[in-house]
Amino acid sequence: MSKRISAKYKIDRRLGVNLWGRPKSPFNNREYGPGQHGQRRRKPSDFGTQLMAKQKLKGYYGNIGEKKFRKYYEEASRRKGDTGENLIGLLEHRLDAVVYRAKLVPTVFAARQFINHGHVQVNGKRVNVPSFALKLGDVVSVRDKSKNMNLVLEGTSSTERDIPDYIDVDHNKLTASLNRTPKLEDVPYPATMEPNLVIEFYSR
Structure with a gap:
């Protein structure tokens, strides 16, 4: 297995979703995170929930770098309309x-x-x-x-x-x-995306 494929599958398990809806995803068989403590489950805080939403959306597009992803948020905030929808539109362009x-x-x-x-x-x-x-x-x-x-x-x-x-x-x-330019409901994400939580994460 290449490092790229291995990393991609780790993203699935770390985030707890089959992010790209692929039948070969190990999450289909092991619905818990990788590593020694992967099966421990804790109720996430508000910050943890927002962080997970951000990591899911960022990871879905090939794990965009944090600096670049923040720039998308800033651009989405500057535009008129719903910031979450603007963010999805920028990513889909x-x-x-x-x-x-x-x-x-x-x-x-x-x-x-x-x-x-x-x-x-x-x-x-x-x-x-x-x-x-x-x-x-x-x-x-x-x-x-x-x-x-x-x-x-x-x-x-x-x-x-x-x-x-x-x-x-x-x-x-x-x-x-x-x-x-699509809206959130138009984009065929296999996993639930919550751009509103991503916006909350960056606007803290």
């Missing part, structure tokens, strides 16, 4: 999130690696930054030389999840685009 949602690759971790290695274009130009913020209507595409990679074939043939209706996808051309 990330390039790696759209590549993953469009099933161009099988996992969000694979999406980050795929983009980092230069296999993705936005409006015909190569972009290798997973956190690149897409605008509505931007066309995300897989480079011609990368279209037959096993990772792409695995992603497009996967039946583990559905493509949400706020993303337009053409698997024949291997292109995708955001047609609107």
Whole structure:
């Protein structure tokens, strides 16, 4: 098992959820945290509950760094409307999130690696930054030389999840685009996400 996969599975067990809804998650068989004291259960404090909500949301998108995640919160706070909904919208505009949602690759971790290695274009130009913020209507595409990679074939043939209706996808051309900014209820999270608690955590 690679370090990346091992770390991903530890996130599942540490947070106590099957974060990505994958059938191979060890949480399906062991619903307790990893390590010697993983089976001890304590009632979390308000701070603990908020921290867990933040860790779940941050971890779901490939474990975004804390500094970057706080910037998303600050940007969400500056925008008009509900801060929690704004936060979800910002996260779903990330390039790696759209590549993953469009099933161009099988996992969000694979999406980050795929983009980092230069296999993705936005409006015909190569972009290798997973956190690149897409605008509505931007066309995300897989480079011609990368279209037959096993990772792409695995992603497009996967039946583990559905493509949400706020993303337009053409698997024949291997292109995708955001047609609107989703709300929390539109995003197909396998685990319950509570952005309101994330906002409370940062606004303490």
